Amino acid sequence: MRPEHADELDGVEFDALRAALDDLDASDVEMHIPPPSIWNAIDASAASEAARRAPGRMAVPSTVVEYTIDEHDAVVGVGGHWAEFAADNGAAELVAPPVDRTLWSYFDQPEVRELWQMVVSHVRAHAASARLPFRCDAPQARRWFEMTVAPAAAGQIHFRSELVFEEERSPIALLDATVERAADVDPVTVCTWCGRGDNGGDWLEIDELLRSQRLLERTALPAITWSICAPCRDDMTAELLVAGGIADASA
Template identity: 30%
Template sequence: MSASVVYCVDSRNAIESVAGAWSRFAEENGAPELRPEAVLGRPLTEFLAGGALQRLWCLLLDRVREHGRARTLPFRCDSPDARRFMELELRLLDRGRVEHRSRLLRSESRDPVARVHPGARRGEGRVVVCSMCKRIEDPVEGWQEAERALALVGELPPARQPSLDHGLCDGCAASLERAAEA
């Protein structure tokens, strides 16, 4: 489960190669649209949800190319029965190419939570999930740990579950900005 997912963008931020656990990851997540042959040559921004994330990611890539120094970003990639704390490293290769390599920092077991599929047809209402840390925005209480929010959503019958939109929470926007500035 812990093998790295690796992908590389060319100097114009199009996906040039994928390696490591990419294929297995696409399969396990039931995402045929992420098969290597389906993603090569496409702009990376197509896979980043929301304008804020796309803008900050492009800024970060510019900085990596400008200064030639690797940057790392924390993110979460949970499975139903584990909290998975991950790190993504962006590293400059030749010809302006930038390698993205994820690795698992640590994993904590938990009681399995219902998996909520972003594409499922749902009832009224929308909730925003942070693309980086997977926390969910509560209009009243702010950004909440995903498993708590998903446990509540998962208990609802499918027809009453809200739709999930991807966004970027304040904390992750700040950590992306910090990584771009560093």
């Protein structure tokens, strides 16, 4: 009986109930501990509410980007917000990607290509999905995605990336695909996993990199080349090589 309903009992009944409760000891009580899934759900709900209320945090739109490669690693289908995402990120030629190109032909840096090849090989070899968090920032926001790489029929692999968190910031022209680039300066290398930029071996958030290299003082910004920083490469390689591999999407 909750305290707010105590007034529904008369004085004699309330005194009898109080006496009965006072006579209880630890041996009369059996504790039932909720399963871990209950606590996980509570923690997730609390974290979600905290993120929603925090200043500078944006409501996450429902953004899902999907594509599929066949047994020869050629891109054979796209879905979700693929076309919109490609257009918004200055890749109009990929709104309808050619079916005769392999996934690996889209990677400029060999170390990134080789890492993704390891991921695909792992998923095929274990016939199990993998889940991978990564950054993919917009000029006006930091964005965190979660990608699921899953085996499909006839040796196909399906990729599904969902935007899980977005944080507003002042627009950064360096990340704007429509901005003019200087052809006579070295490009800025940005990690495809954590979104940080290379500053002579130190990997900094793009905001810090702009200040450190004084990029805003230039008449034209350098181009961007997408690679992977040493810490992310080491972490990913370790996940791929340990028993069980990358985090199981069914976990």
